[in-house]
Amino acid sequence: MKNNSPIIGLAPMDGITDEAYRLLQTEIAKPDLIFTEFVSAEGISHGGVKLYDTLLFSAKERPIIGQLFGKNPESFYKSAIILSELGFDGVDINMGCPAKTVTQNGSGAALIGKPDLAVEIIQATKKGIDDWFSGKIKVTDLSLNQKSLAVIERNKKYSVFDFVETHHDASLTTKKQTSLPKTKPTISVKTRLGISESIIESWASILLAQDLDFLTIHGRTLKQGYAGSADWSEIQKVVELAKNTKTKIFGNGDIQSKFQGLEFCQKYGVNGVLIGRAACGNPWCFNDYTATPKERFSAMLLHAQFFTEIFPNRRFDSLRKNFLFYASGLSNAKQLRSKLVRLNSIEDLLQLEADFQS
Numbered sequence: 001m002k003n004n005s006p007i008i009g010l011a012p013m014d015g016i017t018d019e020a021y022r023l024l025q026t027e028i029a030k031p032d033l034i035f036t037e038f039v040s041a042e043g044i045s046h047g048g049v050k051l052y053d054t055l056l057f058s059a060k061e062r063p064i065i066g067q068l069f070g071k072n073p074e075s076f077y078k079s080a081i082i083l084s085e086l087g088f089d090g091v092d093i094n095m096g097c098p099a100k101t102v103t104q105n106g107s108g109a110a111l112i113g114k115p116d117l118a119v120e121i122i123q124a125t126k127k128g129i130d131d132w133f134s135g136k137i138k139v140t141d142l143s144l145n146q147k148s149l150a151v152i153e154r155n156k157k158y159s160v161f162d163f164v165e166t167h168h169d170a171s172l173t174t175k176k177q178t179s180l181p182k183t184k185p186t187i188s189v190k191t192r193l194g195i196s197e198s199i200i201e202s203w204a205s206i207l208l209a210q211d212l213d214f215l216t217i218h219g220r221t222l223k224q225g226y227a228g229s230a231d232w233s234e235i236q237k238v239v240e241l242a243k244n245t246k247t248k249i250f251g252n253g254d255i256q257s258k259f260q261g262l263e264f265c266q267k268y269g270v271n272g273v274l275i276g277r278a279a280c281g282n283p284w285c286f287n288d289y290t291a292t293p294k295e296r297f298s299a300m301l302l303h304a305q306f307f308t309e310i311f312p313n314r315r316f317d318s319l320r321k322n323f324l325f326y327a328s329g330l331s332n333a334k335q336l337r338s339k340l341v342r343l344n345s346i347e348d349l350l351q352l353e354a355d356f357q358s
Protein backbone atom coordinates (compact mmCIF):
# COMPACT_ATOMS: atom_id res chain seq x y z
CA MET A 1 0.00 0.00 0.00
CA LYS A 2 1.19 3.53 -0.72
CA ASN A 3 2.63 5.07 2.41
CA ASN A 4 1.53 8.61 2.90
CA SER A 5 -0.30 9.70 -0.21
CA PRO A 6 -4.08 9.37 -0.01
CA ILE A 7 -5.50 5.95 -0.92
CA ILE A 8 -8.37 5.86 -3.40
CA GLY A 9 -9.60 2.28 -3.15
CA LEU A 10 -12.35 0.10 -4.59
CA ALA A 11 -14.94 -0.87 -1.95
CA PRO A 12 -16.04 -4.50 -1.57
CA MET A 13 -19.40 -5.17 -3.25
CA ASP A 14 -20.96 -8.60 -2.92
CA GLY A 15 -22.34 -9.86 -6.23
CA ILE A 16 -20.39 -7.20 -8.14
CA THR A 17 -16.65 -7.02 -7.45
CA ASP A 18 -15.75 -10.55 -8.54
CA GLU A 19 -12.48 -11.41 -10.27
CA ALA A 20 -13.76 -10.46 -13.73
CA TYR A 21 -14.98 -7.07 -12.49
CA ARG A 22 -11.74 -6.38 -10.61
CA LEU A 23 -9.59 -7.32 -13.58
CA LEU A 24 -11.55 -4.94 -15.78
CA GLN A 25 -11.22 -2.19 -13.16
CA THR A 26 -7.47 -2.81 -12.93
CA GLU A 27 -7.16 -2.70 -16.70
CA ILE A 28 -8.99 0.61 -17.05
CA ALA A 29 -7.93 2.62 -13.99
CA LYS A 30 -6.21 0.76 -11.19
CA PRO A 31 -7.39 1.72 -7.70
CA ASP A 32 -4.71 2.12 -5.01
CA LEU A 33 -6.33 -0.69 -3.01
CA ILE A 34 -8.83 -3.40 -3.93
CA PHE A 35 -11.12 -5.60 -1.83
CA THR A 36 -12.75 -8.91 -2.70
CA GLU A 37 -16.47 -9.37 -2.13
CA PHE A 38 -17.08 -10.58 1.39
CA VAL A 39 -16.84 -14.31 1.99
CA SER A 40 -18.12 -16.35 4.91
CA ALA A 41 -15.40 -17.25 7.43
CA GLU A 42 -17.53 -20.17 8.61
CA GLY A 43 -17.99 -21.27 4.97
CA ILE A 44 -14.38 -21.29 3.82
CA SER A 45 -13.09 -22.86 7.00
CA HIS A 46 -15.70 -25.66 6.86
CA GLY A 47 -15.34 -27.02 3.34
CA GLY A 48 -17.31 -24.42 1.34
CA VAL A 49 -15.28 -25.15 -1.78
CA LYS A 50 -17.39 -23.02 -4.17
CA LEU A 51 -16.77 -19.93 -2.03
CA TYR A 52 -13.13 -19.97 -3.09
CA ASP A 53 -14.17 -18.55 -6.48
CA THR A 54 -14.80 -15.32 -4.58
CA LEU A 55 -11.18 -15.35 -3.47
CA LEU A 56 -9.59 -15.71 -6.92
CA PHE A 57 -7.31 -12.77 -7.65
CA SER A 58 -4.54 -11.85 -10.07
CA ALA A 59 -1.17 -10.45 -9.09
CA LYS A 60 -1.81 -7.26 -11.05
CA GLU A 61 -4.61 -6.31 -8.63
CA ARG A 62 -2.24 -5.98 -5.69
CA PRO A 63 -2.51 -4.66 -3.10
CA ILE A 64 -5.64 -6.75 -2.57
CA ILE A 65 -7.50 -7.39 0.66
CA GLY A 66 -9.69 -10.44 1.26
CA GLN A 67 -12.83 -9.63 3.24
CA LEU A 68 -14.43 -12.05 5.73
CA PHE A 69 -17.78 -12.00 7.47
CA GLY A 70 -19.03 -14.28 10.20
CA LYS A 71 -19.48 -14.52 13.96
CA ASN A 72 -17.30 -17.38 15.13
CA PRO A 73 -13.76 -16.42 16.30
CA GLU A 74 -12.41 -19.93 15.60
CA SER A 75 -13.58 -19.66 11.96
CA PHE A 76 -11.85 -16.30 11.67
CA TYR A 77 -8.64 -17.83 13.05
CA LYS A 78 -8.71 -20.55 10.40
CA SER A 79 -9.84 -18.21 7.62
CA ALA A 80 -7.06 -15.73 8.40
CA ILE A 81 -4.55 -18.57 7.90
CA ILE A 82 -6.24 -19.53 4.63
CA LEU A 83 -6.27 -15.95 3.30
CA SER A 84 -2.62 -15.52 4.29
CA GLU A 85 -1.73 -18.73 2.48
CA LEU A 86 -3.63 -17.53 -0.60
CA GLY A 87 -1.29 -14.53 -0.71
CA PHE A 88 -3.65 -11.73 0.21
CA ASP A 89 -2.03 -8.44 1.20
CA GLY A 90 -4.54 -8.02 3.98
CA VAL A 91 -7.50 -9.53 5.80
CA ASP A 92 -10.50 -7.30 6.40
CA ILE A 93 -13.36 -8.07 8.78
CA ASN A 94 -16.85 -7.03 7.75
CA MET A 95 -18.65 -5.31 10.63
CA GLY A 96 -20.89 -3.20 8.41
CA CYS A 97 -23.10 -5.34 6.20
CA PRO A 98 -26.77 -4.40 6.78
CA ALA A 99 -28.33 -7.33 4.86
CA LYS A 100 -30.85 -9.18 7.06
CA THR A 101 -29.47 -12.57 5.99
CA VAL A 102 -26.14 -11.51 7.51
CA THR A 103 -27.20 -9.46 10.57
CA GLN A 104 -29.91 -11.87 11.74
CA ASN A 105 -27.17 -14.42 12.03
CA GLY A 106 -25.17 -12.02 14.28
CA SER A 107 -22.57 -11.17 11.60
CA GLY A 108 -21.78 -7.96 9.65
CA ALA A 109 -23.15 -4.76 11.22
CA ALA A 110 -24.75 -6.80 14.06
CA LEU A 111 -21.26 -7.00 15.57
CA ILE A 112 -21.47 -3.27 16.37
CA GLY A 113 -23.90 -4.29 19.10
CA LYS A 114 -21.58 -7.01 20.41
CA PRO A 115 -18.24 -5.29 21.03
CA ASP A 116 -16.81 -8.14 23.15
CA LEU A 117 -17.37 -10.65 20.36
CA ALA A 118 -16.06 -8.14 17.80
CA VAL A 119 -12.81 -7.83 19.77
CA GLU A 120 -12.54 -11.60 20.10
CA ILE A 121 -12.95 -11.94 16.33
CA ILE A 122 -10.24 -9.34 15.64
CA GLN A 123 -7.87 -11.06 18.06
CA ALA A 124 -8.51 -14.48 16.54
CA THR A 125 -7.90 -13.09 13.04
CA LYS A 126 -4.69 -11.43 14.17
CA LYS A 127 -3.50 -14.61 15.82
CA GLY A 128 -4.22 -16.54 12.61
CA ILE A 129 -2.10 -14.09 10.59
CA ASP A 130 0.70 -14.12 13.21
CA ASP A 131 0.76 -17.91 13.55
CA TRP A 132 0.85 -18.36 9.77
CA PHE A 133 3.55 -15.73 9.31
CA SER A 134 5.79 -17.11 12.05
CA GLY A 135 5.41 -20.61 10.60
CA LYS A 136 3.78 -21.88 13.80
CA ILE A 137 0.88 -23.24 11.78
CA LYS A 138 0.30 -24.23 8.18
CA VAL A 139 -2.89 -24.46 6.21
CA THR A 140 -2.41 -28.24 6.13
CA ASP A 141 -2.69 -28.31 9.96
CA LEU A 142 -6.28 -26.99 9.87
CA SER A 143 -8.10 -30.33 9.36
CA LEU A 144 -9.53 -29.07 6.08
CA ASN A 145 -10.84 -31.74 3.73
CA GLN A 146 -8.90 -32.72 0.59
CA LYS A 147 -11.25 -30.74 -1.68
CA SER A 148 -10.56 -27.56 0.27
CA LEU A 149 -6.81 -28.08 0.17
CA ALA A 150 -7.02 -28.71 -3.59
CA VAL A 151 -9.02 -25.56 -4.22
CA ILE A 152 -6.53 -23.52 -2.15
CA GLU A 153 -3.75 -24.82 -4.41
CA ARG A 154 -5.85 -23.95 -7.49
CA ASN A 155 -6.34 -20.38 -6.24
CA LYS A 156 -2.63 -20.00 -5.45
CA LYS A 157 -1.70 -21.22 -8.90
CA TYR A 158 -4.14 -18.76 -10.46
CA SER A 159 -2.69 -15.86 -8.46
CA VAL A 160 0.91 -16.40 -9.53
CA PHE A 161 -0.10 -15.93 -13.14
CA ASP A 162 -0.89 -12.49 -14.38
CA PHE A 163 -2.90 -11.56 -17.44
CA VAL A 164 -0.41 -9.52 -19.43
CA GLU A 165 -2.15 -9.00 -22.72
CA THR A 166 -5.77 -8.40 -23.37
CA HIS A 167 -7.23 -8.44 -26.84
CA HIS A 168 -10.79 -7.65 -27.66
CA ASP A 169 -10.93 -10.32 -30.28
CA ALA A 170 -8.31 -12.91 -29.34
CA SER A 171 -7.87 -15.17 -26.35
CA LEU A 172 -6.94 -13.74 -22.99
CA THR A 173 -4.69 -16.58 -22.09
CA THR A 174 -1.30 -14.89 -22.47
CA LYS A 175 -0.09 -14.90 -18.91
CA LYS A 176 3.15 -14.18 -17.16
CA GLN A 177 4.29 -15.99 -14.06
CA THR A 178 4.91 -13.93 -10.99
CA SER A 179 5.70 -15.19 -7.52
CA LEU A 180 3.54 -15.43 -4.43
CA PRO A 181 5.38 -13.37 -1.81
CA LYS A 182 5.40 -14.36 1.83
CA THR A 183 4.52 -11.02 3.36
CA LYS A 184 2.54 -10.47 6.52
CA PRO A 185 -1.03 -9.47 5.65
CA THR A 186 -2.51 -6.35 7.20
CA ILE A 187 -5.54 -6.55 9.47
CA SER A 188 -8.44 -4.16 9.17
CA VAL A 189 -12.14 -3.68 9.86
CA LYS A 190 -14.87 -2.07 7.76
CA THR A 191 -17.85 -0.82 9.71
CA ARG A 192 -20.64 1.72 10.06
CA LEU A 193 -21.44 4.57 12.47
CA GLY A 194 -23.73 2.53 14.70
CA ILE A 195 -26.88 0.43 14.67
CA SER A 196 -29.80 2.85 14.92
CA GLU A 197 -27.81 6.00 15.67
CA SER A 198 -24.18 7.00 15.53
CA ILE A 199 -22.10 5.69 18.42
CA ILE A 200 -18.97 6.11 16.40
CA GLU A 201 -16.78 7.60 19.10
CA SER A 202 -17.24 4.77 21.59
CA TRP A 203 -17.33 2.07 18.89
CA ALA A 204 -14.23 3.33 17.05
CA SER A 205 -12.35 3.66 20.36
CA ILE A 206 -12.89 -0.05 20.97
CA LEU A 207 -11.68 -0.91 17.45
CA LEU A 208 -8.71 1.45 17.61
CA ALA A 209 -7.51 -0.23 20.82
CA GLN A 210 -6.97 -3.36 18.69
CA ASP A 211 -3.99 -1.93 16.81
CA LEU A 212 -5.54 -2.35 13.36
CA ASP A 213 -3.56 -1.38 10.27
CA PHE A 214 -6.54 0.48 8.91
CA LEU A 215 -10.19 1.02 9.69
CA THR A 216 -12.84 1.93 7.11
CA ILE A 217 -15.91 3.82 8.24
CA HIS A 218 -18.98 3.96 6.05
CA GLY A 219 -20.77 7.11 7.22
CA ARG A 220 -24.20 5.55 7.73
CA THR A 221 -25.85 3.49 10.47
CA LEU A 222 -27.11 -0.07 10.00
CA LYS A 223 -30.70 1.23 10.18
CA GLN A 224 -30.03 3.65 7.32
CA GLY A 225 -28.94 0.89 4.96
CA TYR A 226 -28.03 2.88 1.86
CA ALA A 227 -30.64 5.62 2.40
CA GLY A 228 -29.91 9.26 3.06
CA SER A 229 -26.36 10.47 2.74
CA ALA A 230 -23.14 9.45 4.43
CA ASP A 231 -22.24 11.67 7.39
CA TRP A 232 -18.63 12.62 6.89
CA SER A 233 -18.52 14.80 10.01
CA GLU A 234 -18.96 11.57 12.01
CA ILE A 235 -16.14 9.96 10.03
CA GLN A 236 -13.97 12.96 10.87
CA LYS A 237 -14.43 12.21 14.59
CA VAL A 238 -12.62 8.90 14.05
CA VAL A 239 -9.73 10.72 12.40
CA GLU A 240 -9.33 12.70 15.62
CA LEU A 241 -9.51 9.56 17.79
CA ALA A 242 -6.91 7.78 15.64
CA LYS A 243 -4.35 10.59 15.85
CA ASN A 244 -2.06 8.84 18.30
CA THR A 245 -2.51 5.35 16.94
CA LYS A 246 -0.88 3.52 14.03
CA THR A 247 -4.29 2.93 12.41
CA LYS A 248 -5.02 4.63 9.11
CA ILE A 249 -8.60 5.79 8.62
CA PHE A 250 -10.47 5.37 5.35
CA GLY A 251 -13.79 7.11 4.81
CA ASN A 252 -16.55 5.66 2.70
CA GLY A 253 -19.92 6.73 1.40
CA ASP A 254 -21.19 8.57 -1.68
CA ILE A 255 -17.81 9.41 -3.25
CA GLN A 256 -18.26 9.82 -6.99
CA SER A 257 -14.72 10.14 -8.32
CA LYS A 258 -11.01 10.15 -7.55
CA PHE A 259 -11.14 13.96 -7.66
CA GLN A 260 -13.85 14.05 -4.99
CA GLY A 261 -12.02 11.37 -3.00
CA LEU A 262 -8.85 13.45 -2.87
CA GLU A 263 -10.91 16.50 -1.92
CA PHE A 264 -12.51 14.56 0.96
CA CYS A 265 -9.11 13.30 2.17
CA GLN A 266 -8.04 16.92 2.42
CA LYS A 267 -11.29 18.19 3.92
CA TYR A 268 -11.88 15.45 6.51
CA GLY A 269 -8.30 14.33 7.18
CA VAL A 270 -8.85 10.67 6.27
CA ASN A 271 -5.91 8.66 4.91
CA GLY A 272 -8.01 7.39 2.06
CA VAL A 273 -11.47 6.69 0.73
CA LEU A 274 -13.21 3.68 -0.76
CA ILE A 275 -15.46 4.11 -3.78
CA GLY A 276 -18.26 1.59 -4.30
CA ARG A 277 -21.40 2.28 -6.30
CA ALA A 278 -19.92 5.12 -8.36
CA ALA A 279 -17.54 2.60 -9.97
CA CYS A 280 -20.43 0.51 -11.31
CA GLY A 281 -20.60 1.20 -15.05
CA ASN A 282 -17.92 3.84 -14.57
CA PRO A 283 -14.52 2.27 -13.86
CA TRP A 284 -13.10 5.59 -15.12
CA CYS A 285 -14.14 7.23 -11.84
CA PHE A 286 -10.68 6.14 -10.64
CA ASN A 287 -8.92 8.37 -13.17
CA ASP A 288 -11.50 11.14 -13.56
CA TYR A 289 -12.02 10.37 -17.22
CA THR A 290 -15.33 10.66 -19.04
CA ALA A 291 -15.66 7.66 -21.32
CA THR A 292 -17.31 7.81 -24.72
CA PRO A 293 -20.16 5.40 -25.52
CA LYS A 294 -17.70 3.44 -27.69
CA GLU A 295 -15.31 3.06 -24.75
CA ARG A 296 -18.19 1.93 -22.55
CA PHE A 297 -18.97 -0.77 -25.07
CA SER A 298 -15.31 -1.91 -25.18
CA ALA A 299 -15.28 -2.10 -21.37
CA MET A 300 -18.40 -4.29 -21.31
CA LEU A 301 -16.92 -6.55 -23.96
CA LEU A 302 -13.67 -6.97 -22.07
CA HIS A 303 -15.60 -7.59 -18.85
CA ALA A 304 -17.67 -10.25 -20.62
CA GLN A 305 -14.50 -11.88 -21.99
CA PHE A 306 -12.87 -12.00 -18.56
CA PHE A 307 -16.10 -13.35 -17.07
CA THR A 308 -16.55 -16.19 -19.54
CA GLU A 309 -12.90 -17.20 -19.30
CA ILE A 310 -12.71 -17.10 -15.50
CA PHE A 311 -16.19 -18.42 -14.70
CA PRO A 312 -17.11 -20.68 -17.63
CA ASN A 313 -19.88 -22.31 -15.60
CA ARG A 314 -21.62 -19.14 -14.46
CA ARG A 315 -24.70 -17.90 -16.25
CA PHE A 316 -24.01 -14.90 -18.46
CA ASP A 317 -27.17 -13.16 -17.29
CA SER A 318 -25.51 -12.38 -13.96
CA LEU A 319 -23.57 -9.72 -15.91
CA ARG A 320 -26.74 -7.90 -16.94
CA LYS A 321 -27.04 -5.89 -13.72
CA ASN A 322 -23.46 -4.72 -14.18
CA PHE A 323 -23.98 -3.71 -17.77
CA LEU A 324 -27.18 -1.76 -17.09
CA PHE A 325 -25.03 0.84 -15.35
CA TYR A 326 -23.13 1.49 -18.59
CA ALA A 327 -26.27 2.91 -20.19
CA SER A 328 -26.59 5.65 -17.53
CA GLY A 329 -26.64 9.13 -18.95
CA LEU A 330 -26.68 8.08 -22.61
CA SER A 331 -29.32 9.63 -24.85
CA ASN A 332 -30.62 6.18 -25.85
CA ALA A 333 -30.41 4.77 -22.29
CA LYS A 334 -33.99 3.50 -22.10
CA GLN A 335 -33.76 1.59 -25.37
CA LEU A 336 -30.32 0.23 -24.39
CA ARG A 337 -31.54 -1.02 -21.03
CA SER A 338 -34.32 -2.98 -22.64
CA LYS A 339 -31.68 -4.74 -24.77
CA LEU A 340 -29.12 -5.18 -21.98
CA VAL A 341 -31.60 -7.03 -19.75
CA ARG A 342 -31.93 -9.70 -22.44
CA LEU A 343 -28.22 -10.47 -22.92
CA ASN A 344 -27.28 -14.14 -22.83
CA SER A 345 -23.86 -14.27 -24.50
CA ILE A 346 -20.91 -12.32 -25.86
CA GLU A 347 -22.49 -12.72 -29.30
CA ASP A 348 -25.62 -10.93 -28.04
CA LEU A 349 -23.43 -8.18 -26.65
CA LEU A 350 -21.60 -7.75 -29.97
CA GLN A 351 -24.98 -7.03 -31.58
CA LEU A 352 -25.17 -3.87 -29.47
CA GLU A 353 -21.95 -2.33 -30.75
CA ALA A 354 -23.75 0.07 -33.09
CA ASP A 355 -25.98 1.27 -30.24
CA PHE A 356 -22.88 2.49 -28.37
CA GLN A 357 -21.41 4.61 -31.17
CA SER A 358 -23.21 7.92 -30.70
Ligand SMILES: Cc1cc2nc3c(=O)[nH]c(=O)nc-3n(C[C@H](O)[C@H](O)[C@H](O)COP(=O)(O)O)c2cc1C
Nearest residue numbers: 011012013014037038190218253254255275276277
Ligand atom coordinates in the same frame (compact mmCIF):
# COMPACT_ATOMS: atom_id res chain seq x y z
C1 LIG B 1 -24.35 -4.32 -4.05
C2 LIG B 1 -23.49 -3.97 -2.88
C3 LIG B 1 -22.77 -4.98 -2.25
C4 LIG B 1 -21.96 -4.68 -1.15
N1 LIG B 1 -21.21 -5.67 -0.58
C5 LIG B 1 -20.35 -5.35 0.43
C6 LIG B 1 -19.46 -6.33 0.96
O1 LIG B 1 -19.40 -7.49 0.51
N2 LIG B 1 -18.65 -5.96 1.99
C7 LIG B 1 -18.67 -4.67 2.50
O2 LIG B 1 -17.90 -4.38 3.43
N3 LIG B 1 -19.48 -3.75 2.00
C8 LIG B 1 -20.30 -4.04 0.98
N4 LIG B 1 -21.06 -3.07 0.43
C9 LIG B 1 -20.95 -1.68 0.94
C10 LIG B 1 -19.92 -0.90 0.11
O3 LIG B 1 -18.62 -1.44 0.28
C11 LIG B 1 -19.90 0.57 0.56
O4 LIG B 1 -19.61 0.61 1.93
C12 LIG B 1 -21.22 1.28 0.32
O5 LIG B 1 -21.74 0.98 -0.97
C13 LIG B 1 -21.06 2.82 0.44
O6 LIG B 1 -20.09 3.29 -0.45
P1 LIG B 1 -20.49 3.98 -1.85
O7 LIG B 1 -21.42 5.12 -1.55
O8 LIG B 1 -19.18 4.44 -2.45
O9 LIG B 1 -21.17 2.94 -2.67
C14 LIG B 1 -21.88 -3.34 -0.65
C15 LIG B 1 -22.62 -2.35 -1.29
C16 LIG B 1 -23.42 -2.63 -2.40
C17 LIG B 1 -24.17 -1.53 -3.07
